[in-house]
Amino acid sequence: MKKNRLVSRLIQMCVVLIGISFLTFLLTYLAPGDPATAMYDSLGITPSPEMLEQARQSMGLDKPFLQQYVDWIGGIFHGDFGTSFSKSAPVLDLLMKRLPATFRLALFSLGLMLIVSVPLGILSAVRQDGIADYIVRFLSFLGISLPGFLIGLILLYVFALKLGLVKVASSSVGMEQMLLPGITLAIAMASKYSRQVRTAVLEELHQDYVTGARARGMNQWEILFRQVLPNAMLPLVTMLGLSFGSLLGGTSVVEIIFSYPGLGILAVGAVKARDYPLIQGFVLWIALIYMVVNLLVDISYHYIDPRTREGENG
């Protein structure tokens, strides 16, 4: 990626981030209900009108909207994302504490997904319209058609309770605890990816160079692994970036079902408690990670795929 292009990407990112922060702030500002009341409610206090007035002042709610927004942004530049009132802790601390678990779960489920979907997708493409192809496509249909929470509950019931392969609950956050949530997330993704892999491999198989290689008498598997796969896998990298980004924020349902202590549980709790500082901080933080991940993907894509470099010059 050329330098000026990188710079323009970074500028774009900043614009989008500012937009997101503004939008989140606006949304919470427009929300019906009073954050001060919500705060007292989460503390279990029935406030008097004077107490509410005081709280509004100390929360800066009496200031004009733009002023509030600027104050908030100013705080963020000093590393201050505000204080969650439902958890009585700094927002940044809460996010940082939950991030590793979600990060691990996201990577784990992506890994699982790749292990399953890549071979199945290849098999499905190589044996196009064969029995294996039909089975794989059928399974992938099942996978994308079941709600994640249903898969989760069924897995919990079958693998933890009936088969006793993993514990239903544990205070640790290790492999065993990631297994079921990881599988749940992986099932839906694997269904999507195996179809994607299948299409990509099929596409490559119909390319001229494959016909040529066959004509030269090259072994079919050699063609597949040396020529076809590396090219077919490239589009997956972009998809992986997107998936990783949405996994970081979008695993709430699974986290709730498996009591997995990630960002998702925190986010649902924040929305339910109308913990505005936490919601705002969370959205901004996730958006930032998401964009950084996708930028990295784009950069790495550029390095692995020579064609994009050529395209840029031409």
Add this chain to the structure above:
Amino acid sequence: MKKNTRFAVLSILVFLILAVAFLADKIVPYDPLSASLSDAFQAPGKEHYFGTDALGRDVFSRVICGATTSVYSVLILVAVILVVGTFLGIIAGYFGGAADAVIMRVGDMMIAFPDLILAMAIAGILGPSLKNSMIAIAAVSWTRYARLSRSLVLKIRNRTYISAAEISGSRHSRILMRYMLPNALPTMIITAATDIGTIMLSLASLSFLGFGIQPPTPEWGYMLSEGRTYILSSPWLLFCPGLAVFITVVIFNLWGDCIRDMIDPNATEKRRKKRRKRR
């Protein structure tokens, strides 16, 4: 021929789902809202095919009537996303410049939001209801459509016949309607058709988390959410609506795929090549 048969069968199934959704309250054996409190938690049997729930309501009737809410809300939602997304994408692609920058940057913003979280935030802020959860999902989903239709417009934007139309003094609205929309529409409709299932699951997820429809209206996502407490004691409360969601989503997914294969067998391949070339 084979493809056509498949399409015909799937279309009949889709039609059946729509018919059930449309006629739900005429064909159910019981009123889905009327409860007989003392008949709660009856296992599936002759009298109640899918058993009864905590309030003694007939689960079969609720699942059938849930189709009305679930299927129609999804179809409306997909239609809205399709129209709004396509329209904005075409505007952005055709006019370029400031319009393009604004629409696409807003789109970037929406896509950088984790979709379920934004939807939760919107639903949490506007208050939980079916309408608000639909707004939430629409807010995060239109960008994909906008990007796609924009790219389709850009593809023909500089063709000579467009320039010719512009030079000959055709109005923008005419060019948009005459050339841009027809160019983009088939791909957009295919995308929408294949998306129905996914969006149905998103809506169900929001209901599941309590950000969607409010009881007692029967809706599959909320029924699943209510039913999960009873997985050990009355599993039919979870599995019956679960099965309904599953079957419906499978049928819509298959149907969407089938449409895509029929209209444009190589749609995905072509698109990918185009994208790669642009880079």
Add this chain to the structure above:
Amino acid sequence: MNGKKLIALALSLCLAGSITACGGSTGTEQKAAADGGSAKTQLNVATELTSATLDPADDWNSWFVMRWGALETLTRFEDDGTVSPWLAEDWSVADDQLTWTIKLKENVTFSNGEPMTATKVQESLERLFEVTDPNKGGNGNPWNYFTYDSISADDEAWTVTIVTSEPTVDLPGCLAYPWYGIIDVAGSADRDIAADGPICTGPYCFVSNDPEHDIQLVKNDNYWDGEVPFETVNVMKLGEASARAMALQDGSADMGINIAASDRAVLENAGTYQIDVTGGNRVCNWFINFDGVLGNDTLRKAVITAIDGQTVCDVSTGGSYTYTNNVPVPGYDLDNPYSYDPEAAKAMLDEAGIVDGDGDGYRELDGKNIDINIVATTSRQQDVIAQAYGVQLEAIGIKTTISMPENAVDLRVSQGFDLMFNNEVTTPTGDPENFLKHWYGKITDTSFNYGNYHNEEYDALYEQLIGEFDTEKRTEIFTQMQEILMEDVATICSGAYNFNLCSAASVEGVHSYVCDYYWVTKDITPAS
């Protein structure tokens, strides 16, 4: 070149694997501790509720400091509602009805080995009142129970003397409330009390508190009241009701808190689980907005007559609630003037001219369609109760709308409801005075009488309570007050919540107290 791409792909896979593997290490260690040896050394608890902080002064968070076995109070509630000594040995009140002398047990030590002297108790109580001082922005909650002119300590005699500002009849009961739990203020000075927990006197001490995931405690080696049965306590937050039941079934948890009624039946059938259900003093009741459509007397009375409270409790909630015959405070045996009779309800409405004039199936009041807005949450099956009420009112031709918004509290304050859920412990200090204040019409704090109910007779009775020390007399006043509430249908009482603690065969001594402050106690031991 192609190989390079494959390597990159493989590398990213390895990365995913290695990062996930790193996470595993802490897990296995703890698991080894849990399973290690034949003797059971860790108590595993599955819970729905946790607290954000461990500061006993921080409102209901204090309950959990006590529930997990760390905090103890001077007095405690027995299941029959009486107050008995705990860290205190005895107490007495002088004739002025203000001066209370509390004699402490002499053998109590904090977990850091410090003896619990009278001065320590004084410091602990003073800290509570200081950090909750409403004039300094504190929550003021302990101030609502009693305020004092002075607290003094006599370390020689092991007595603490509290002079209350006003006669406080139930002071011993107040002191049993977890806020007033005794902590070593000086000893906790270098701790972040909210995050790490204070130094207390209970059998277990906090190691960590992660409210969304787990709470870890270890044995208090200096425990004053006998040997502590477990080395460690591991409390796991399991928000899903069914997950808690499954955790008990697969052995991940020895003790489950608040198992759903439907799952209790499953456990009961399995046979090996101990299920301890207690009809506590927590009720589900519904505030009625008297400024709304339910301000109409006939309509309100018809509503209560149309509701089959007994079936709602026994069947719809699966026995999670015990019907109290619409009596607000459980334990009072009063006649309900409006027993369930849907036909009578219809007749009442017809007679009052509240009929369906426009033929849409629903009745109107003064030409306007009645639509009763029921605000609920999914907590403690209130959504089920709300829906059950909805169908029963539907049956007599009254339309209802149920909403479960996140901002329910705003609706409560702004009276944006007709029926608003409430789930409250009626006798937190052994006395329902505070609960019955919800209907006190002259209340200065307008945000407490949510329904804006007014009845002069009721207000007069409430005022009699102040300074009334005679328990029998108070009980009589409480009875009369509730009779007024029931006659006026000032609130709809769904029933008393049946709190439960379930335990597997691996432990014994789990008891669900009427007063649900006591969950993990020293009496819970490994099964013999």
